[in-house]
Amino acid sequence: MNSQYPIPVVINGAAGKMGREVVKAVSQATDLTLLGAIDRNPEHQGKDAGELAGLPEPLEVPITDQLEPMLAMAGQERQIGVMVDFTHPSTVYDNIRSAIAYGVRPVVGTTGLSPAQIQDLAEFADKASTGCLMIPNFSIGMVLLQQAAVQASQYFDHVEIIELHHNQKADAPSGTALQTAQMLAELGKTFNPPQVEETEKLPGARGSVAAEGIRIHSVRLPGLIAHQEVIFGSAGQIYTLRHDTSDRACYMPGVLLAIRKVVQLKALVYGLEKIL
Numbered sequence: 001m002n003s004q005y006p007i008p009v010v011i012n013g014a015a016g017k018m019g020r021e022v023v024k025a026v027s028q029a030t031d032l033t034l035l036g037a038i039d040r041n042p043e044h045q046g047k048d049a050g051e052l053a054g055l056p057e058p059l060e061v062p063i064t065d066q067l068e069p070m071l072a073m074a075g076q077e078r079q080i081g082v083m084v085d086f087t088h089p090s091t092v093y094d095n096i097r098s099a100i101a102y103g104v105r106p107v108v109g110t111t112g113l114s115p116a117q118i119q120d121l122a123e124f125a126d127k128a129s130t131g132c133l134m135i136p137n138f139s140i141g142m143v144l145l146q147q148a149a150v151q152a153s154q155y156f157d158h159v160e161i162i163e164l165h166h167n168q169k170a171d172a173p174s175g176t177a178l179q180t181a182q183m184l185a186e187l188g189k190t191f192n193p194p195q196v197e198e199t200e201k202l203p204g205a206r207g208s209v210a211a212e213g214i215r216i217h218s219v220r221l222p223g224l225i226a227h228q229e230v231i232f233g234s235a236g237q238i239y240t241l242r243h244d245t246s247d248r249a250c251y252m253p254g255v256l257l258a259i260r261k262v263v264q265l266k267a268l269v270y271g272l273e274k275i276l
């Protein structure tokens, strides 16, 4: 759908690291309009979302902690209102349900939802015939890494994933690492057949098993942003795929694409690769 009107967008988590980037990206896109900026952080209530995001001019959109009135407003916008959510694993499930209930289409970057929650939300979106995009990683580089990993996994039986993030991250392992493991697991084989009887002298030393024997190891350090390695091994060789994020701007083309696509959908779709 190519609407003659700009798509109205409310951003939830607008004062956060990702939310501020999205405020900038949405306000600079001529086919989108920033309708509302929501964030619970008391320090930022009433501040102009544009100024907080580092824009030279105010956007005249104040940060508010009132999600429901914003959704009510977006829901009345010719059925094409969109909520972008970059908040916290503890609140994202409720946010998505509220948005759908108001007829607003969610574009969800927040990670940490359980498979059961995702399934429940898919059914809820389906019943409401409302589009919802849930995207654990908006960067094109990660899509390419995952495609290469799927290809490599046809030839390697041994693989482990290491994800490395800043130490403000609430969930572990990352949504991206879980998605990557799931993609490999869907090939229908079990990886990493045991070679010896292993003993963990410290619990967790060997990471956690996500699916089909694939282990994920999570590193949290200041100085990191978001990084992932998928390491394949076989006799005499190691094949390493690595993606590094150096600026959260890398996610913005994917976020803008998702906003434009979600208004055409009538169900929940999971993963950036599905809309490219």
Ligand SMILES: NC(=O)C1=CN([C@@H]2O[C@H](COP(=O)(O)OP(=O)(O)OC[C@H]3O[C@@H](n4cnc5c(N)ncnc54)[C@H](OP(=O)(O)O)[C@@H]3O)[C@@H](O)[C@H]2O)C=CC1
Pocket: 012, 013, 014, 015, 016, 017, 018, 019, 038, 039, 040, 041, 042, 086, 087, 088, 089, 091, 108, 109, 110, 111, 112, 135, 136, 137, 138, 139, 169, 251
């Ligand atoms: N899909 C992707 O490509 C990416 C996903 N992410 C994910 O996005 C999420 C946010 O990341 P990030 O921006 O780094 O986190 P931040 O903590 O920097 O930002 C989150 C913001 O949301 C606010 N918030 C938390 N709960 C609520 C709520 N109930 N209502 C309104 N606002 C709320 C926080 O307020 P307060 O400070 O008070 O907690 C904060 O301002 C994480 O789950 C992260 O994993 C991150 C990067 C890329």
Ligand SMILES: O=C(O)C1=N[C@H](C(=O)O)C[C@H](O)C1
Pocket: 111, 136, 137, 165, 169, 173, 174, 175, 176, 177, 225, 226, 227
């Ligand atoms: O918290 C982050 O920063 C990120 N979270 C997402 C995830 O959990 O996969 C995406 C990216 O890794 C950055």
